[in-house]
Each structure stands twice: as structure tokens, then as C-alpha cells.
Amino acid sequence: MYSLKIWELIFILIGSFLLLLPNESLSSPFTSNDPSSYTNFLEKRYAEHHEFYEYHEFHDSNEYHEKSYDIKITKGPYAPDGFERDIYLINGQFPGPLIECNKGDVLVINVENCLNEDTTIHSHGMFQRGSPWYDGVPGQTQGGIPPNETFSYKFKVDQSGTYWYHSHSRAQYIEGLLGPLIVHDPQDPYLNEYDEEIIVILHDWYHTDSKTLLATFLSPESEGNEPDPDNGLINGKNSYNCSWAPDGSKCDSNAPLANFKLVHGKTYRFRIINTSAFATFIFSIDDHPLDVIEVEGMMTKRHTVHRLPINIAQRYSVIVKADKPKKKYWMRSEMETACFAAPAKNLNPLIKAIVEYEGCDDKNPSSTAWSDAVENCVDLNAEDLKPYKSQKVPEVDRKIEIMVNFQPNENNVTSGYINNSTYNIDVKYPTLYKVYDDVKTFDADQNAFILEKDCEVIDIILTNKDAGEHPFHLHGHAFWLLGTGVNGTTLDYDKLNTEDPIQRDTTTVPAGGWTVLRFVADNPGVWGFHCHIEWHVQSGLVAQFVELPDKIKELNPPEDWKALKSKVKEY
Numbered sequence: 067m068y069s070l071k072i073w074e075l076i077f078i079l080i081g082s083f084l085l086l087l088p089n090e091s092l093s094s095p096f097t098s099n100d101p102s103s104y105t106n107f108l109e110k111r112y113a114e115h116h117e118f119y120e121y122h123e124f125h126d127s128n129e130y131h132e133k134s135y136d137i138k139i140t141k142g143p144y145a146p147d148g149f150e151r152d153i154y155l156i157n158g159q160f161p162g163p164l165i166e167c168n169k170g171d172v173l174v175i176n177v178e179n180c181l182n183e184d185t186t187i188h189s190h191g192m193f194q195r196g197s198p199w200y201d202g203v204p205g206q207t208q209g210g211i212p213p214n215e216t217f218s219y220k221f222k223v224d225q226s227g228t229y230w231y232h233s234h235s236r237a238q239y240i241e242g243l244l245g246p247l248i249v250h251d252p253q254d255p256y257l258n259e260y261d262e263e264i265i266v267i268l269h270d271w272y273h274t275d276s277k278t279l280l281a282t283f284l285s286p287e288s289e290g291n292e293p294d295p296d297n298g299l300i301n302g303k304n305s306y307n308c309s310w311a312p313d314g315s316k317c318d319s320n321a322p323l324a325n326f327k328l329v330h331g332k333t334y335r336f337r338i339i340n341t342s343a344f345a346t347f348i349f350s351i352d353d354h355p356l357d358v359i360e361v362e363g364m365m366t367k368r369h370t371v372h373r374l375p376i377n378i379a380q381r382y383s384v385i386v387k388a389d390k391p392k393k394k395y396w397m398r399s400e401m402e403t404a405c406f407a408a409p410a411k412n413l414n415p416l417i418k419a420i421v422e423y424e425g426c427d428d429k430n431p432s433s434t435a436w437s438d439a440v441e442n443c444v445d446l447n448a449e450d451l452k453p454y455k456s457q458k459v460p461e462v463d464r465k466i467e468i469m470v471n472f473q474p475n476e477n478n479v480t481s482g483y484i485n486n487s488t489y490n491i492d493v494k495y496p497t498l499y500k501v502y503d504d505v506k507t508f509d510a511d512q513n514a515f516i517l518e519k520d521c522e523v524i525d526i527i528l529t530n531k532d533a534g535e536h537p538f539h540l541h542g543h544a545f546w547l548l549g550t551g552v553n554g555t556t557l558d559y560d561k562l563n564t565e566d567p568i569q570r571d572t573t574t575v576p577a578g579g580w581t582v583l584r585f586v587a588d589n590p591g592v593w594g595f596h597c598h599i600e601w602h603v604q605s606g607l608v609a610q611f612v613e614l615p616d617k618i619k620e621l622n623p624p625e626d627w628k629a630l631k632s633k634v635k636e637y
């Protein structure tokens with residue numbers, strides 16, 4: 067018995083040692099450099115491995131456990147939908163590789179910038195508690211990573227759920243600089259209710275580079291009409307009608323769709339992420355109901371839908387049972403073109419992928435779409451979603467009113483305004499450096515709100531005077547979504563939901579409507595608050611919260627972050 071125990075111990079020690087080398091032993095087998103295998107690699111990884119839960123058993127959650135990734139950013143020709151153009155690639159692929167860890171781990175993202183411009187990586191939805199300098203926002207939390215330099219983001223992850231990472235520099239993310247970020251929780255209440263996980267990334271796709279599109283959009287001629295996408299992608303794939311492509315384009319009309327293989331009898335957790343520049347999607351799988359269980363890191367009670375609206379930067383997890391006849395089915399991601407300012411030309415708004423049961427021999431799916439009506443350009447009704455665990459929502463201390471509108475600026479360019487002030491990014495002197503330099507007041511065009519009282523409970527009352535809806539994202543927090551109203555409704559504070567609201571980090575304020583968001587100012591940092599429509603970010607619909615500046619100064623930022631300040635250039 068004694069010797070057996072020794073051998074067991076040695077075995078466990080060797081096992082633990084191997085697992086402490088995540089780059090070699092865990093991530094590399096799943097970060098394929100063959101871009102076309104992206105969908106398959108995700109499926110395979112989730113189909114074959116639950117090792118993240120298993121490896122967690124090797125260590126106490128209070129132990130320091132680091133999970134690191136190397137990402138190399140380049141630009142090159144790529145044809146996600148058969149139309150070739152230059153896009154941003156991460157480790158040679160688009161979308162970028164899966165970054166994942168367990169709740170409680172320290173996540174390290176080593177970025178190598180091989181572009182001839184600067185870049186940043188923002189981990190969308192990560193609170194960055196104690197590490198505000200790693201939020202990855204130029205003009206607010208860091209100077210960009212210069213060309214041919216490396217920079218490491220390193221932060222403790224004390225949350226779990228479905229997230230994504232993307233560049234926050236100019237419009238880089240919409241041209242490919244993005245990927246999924248998943249944080250597993252060994253205590254996830256639904257862990258035993260599904261067999262495997264599948265990530266689904268919904269993206270709108272432009273065939274023209276963002277610089278050209280921005281030049282047009284930010285000119286008087288656009289009258290504020292955003293550029294419409296040329297196509298949409300599911301996990302970086304779709305086909306395109308090449309007769310719509312300009313003469314001389316490299317275009318193949320037979321590009322393959324994404325294909326998801328299911329095993330009959332199994333249950334799946336689909337993690338759905340909308341990484342778009344402009345488009346809201348309605349997601350569905352023919353004949354398969356979707357049980358929502360997670361919204362942006364918050365576990366919810368099961369709520370069954372057939373068609374799931376998902377706006378930019380939002381995420382949902384849904385449970386899907388593979389219990390239908392062994393066939394092929396359409397997965398649908400319907401672009402809500404009704405929300406576009408200008409009608410789209412040469413666009414097929416129905417983006418499809420194939421959901422295929424193992425062992426079926428259909429050629430193509432012949433399934434029909436769900437017919438449930440979904441209201442255009444608004445989120446899934448928050449009142450339908452209930453937290454899995456009840457929470458106590460604190461009472462409000464301070465109300466901050468934020469009014470959103472669009473109007474021509476002094477150059478007659480239609481711009482986004484926050485309380486009548488359009489944001490001008492201060493690339494050369496980002497806010498967090500200012501805080502460390504003891505700057506206490508900020509120029510009006512910085513749209514800075516200073517939160518000085520520790521644990522003050524803040525309500526953002528967001529009023530939208532614009533004729534379009536806006537998916538607003540708050541960095542550094544998840545907010546309680548207390549209420550949302552469409553055009554024509556008035557906010558009644560007594561009717562807000564303070565009993566069982568969901569928490570999320572991105573919510574849509576409807577056209578002409580309002581929304582009320584509550585959060586506790588307990589996370590020292592500079593946190594962006596902006597519409598996630600990339601065109602609107604570029605036209606000034608951005609604010610920032612300078613939260614607990616005195617406490618920020620008690621935190622010690624790393625030297626390489628400080629050094630970025632003097633390296634900033636305009637690109």
C-alpha cells in the first residue's frame with residue numbers, strides 16, 4: 067500500500083508540473099495556425115476535452131495559477147467569405163485563437179505587434195480590478211503598443227462567463243483583430259446539464275478597409291449615414307455572391323459555410339458572441355429551441371427562446387439539446403437591416419451555417435426557420451431573464467444623466483454627442499497617465515465623469531435623443547439593468563426593477579428611448595463608457611469614468627506600461 071501511494075504522488079506531481087506549463091501542454095494543441103480549421107478546432111476542443119475542469123482539481127483556487135497566451139498580430143490577404151482583402155490576423159488566423167482560463171487564474175496575453183501601426187488588446191467584460199492599466203484603451207488607459215514591440219497584459223480573473231478580446235485602436239477589430247475569451251467556473255450551476263461547448267462568433271463584414279469607410283462616414287456628405295456591411299460571418303465563414311464584387315476583385319462564390327457537428331442525444335452549450343461593427347443579429351437554429359442560461363457572465367434561470375436578438379458586443383450562452391431527427395439544420399444569423407440608417411445594397415442579410423448530426427447523409431439542410439416575431443432593434447427583454455442566484459441590489463447614491471444625440475459639428479460632420487459634447491480622443495496623453503500625474507480636471511471633450519467616493523452607488527440615466535438605437539458598453543463593471551423604455555415612454559423611478567434585475571456589460575438604449583444602469587464605484591480605474599457601434603466610437607459617442615482617483619494612485623503600475631506613454635504616435 068505504501069509504495070503505491072508514493073507512485074500515486076509522483077504521478078500527481080508530474081501531472082501537476084505538466085499542467086503548470088499551459089503554453090506547451092494545453093493551449094498549443096488547440097491554437098491551430100490553419101485558419102480554415104478554426105471552426106473544427108473549436109468543435110474538437112470542446113468535443114474532446116473537459117480538461118479545464120479537471121486540471122482545476124489539481125490546485126486550490128487560492129493558489130496562484132497562470133495561464134498564458136502568445137498572440138502575434140499581422141496583416142495579410144484573407145478571404146473569409148471568398149472575397150479576398152487585407153485583414154488583421156492573430157497567429158495567422160481570423161477570428162483570433164480562443165483564450166480561456168478558469169475563474170481565479172491569472173491570465174497573461176503576450177502581444178507581439180507586427181503591424182506598421184500601433185495596437186491594443188481590450189479584454190471585453192473583464193473587470194481589471196487592481197490592474198486598470200491593462201484595460202487596453204488608447205487615449206484612456208494606455209499608449210498603444212508600437213510597431214515591432216511586444217507588451218504583456220497580465221491580470222487576475224475573478225469572474226466567469228463568455229467574453230471576447232479585441233483591439234480598441236481605431237477600427238482595427240472590425241477588420242479581424244478579435245477573438246473569444248472564455249472563463250470557466252468549476253462551480254458553474256449548469257456544468258452537469260450539458261456535455262460540450264461550442265463558440266459561435268457572429269460578425270458583420272466589410273469588403274472595403276475601415277480607413278476608407280471612415281473617411282466617407284466622417285465627411286459632411288455622409289450626413290451621418292453609417293456604411294452598411296457587405297456580408298456577415300459565422301465563426302469567420304460565409305459565402306458571397308461574387309457578381310456583386312467590383313471588377314478586378316479576387317472572389318470565389320463557393321466559400322464554405324461554418325459547419326457544427328452534433329452527436330444525437332448530447333446536450334450543448336452554445337456561447338454566442340456578436341463582434342460586429344454595426345449590425346444586430348437574430349440568432350436561431352431551425353427546430354432547436356435555445357435555453358438562455360448566461361448573459362455576459364451572469365448565470366440566469368433557464369429561459370427558452372427560438373430567435374435570439376444579440377446586439378454588438380453582447381454575449382449569451384444557450385443550452386441546445388441534440389434530440390431531433392439525425393439531419394442537417396440551418397443555423398441562422400439574421401442581420402437586422404431595419405436598424406440601418408441607409409438601405410443596404412448588394413447584401414444578403416441572412417447569414418447561415420450548417421448544424422449537422424453525426425451520421426446523417428443529407429446534402430444540404432432543408433429545415434425551415436422559426437417564425438416567432440422579434441421586435442426590431444431592441445434587446446431580448448431583460449424582464450424575461452432572471453438571475454440564477456438572487457442578489458441584493460443596493461440603493462442609489464448618485465444619479466448621472468447622460469444624453470445621447472447626433473448633430474453636425476463645426477465642420478458640418480454629423481457627430482455623436484454625450485451631454486452636448488463630442489469626444490476627442492487624447493491619444494498622446496491617455497487619462498490614466500494623467501491621473502498618475504495628479505491631473506484633477508479634464509478638458510470638456512474628454513467626457514470624463516469623476517467618481518470620488520468609494521462604494522458610491524451610481525445610476526446612469528441614459529437618454530437617447532437619436533433616431534437609431536445604441537449598444538452601450540461600460541468597462542470595468544457589470545451593471546444592473548434596472549429598466550429600458552422605447553420611444554414615447556417616460557422613465558418612472560418607482561417602476562424600475564431593483565428586485566431581480568440581470569447584470570451585464572453591454573445594453574441597447576432604444577431609438578428615442580432610455581435605460582437606467584446601476585453599478586457600485588468600487589473599482590479604481592479609468593473606465594470607458596461608449597456605444598459599441600464602431601462608427602459611433604469614431605464619431606465621438608464616448609465617455610469615461612475616472613473612478614476613485616485617490617485609490618488608483620495607491621496601485622503601482624508596471625514599468626513597461628509607463629514606458630508606453632512616451633512612445634505614442636498618431637497613426
Ligand SMILES: [Cu+2]
Pocket residue numbers: 535536537597598599602607
Ligand atoms: Cu451608437
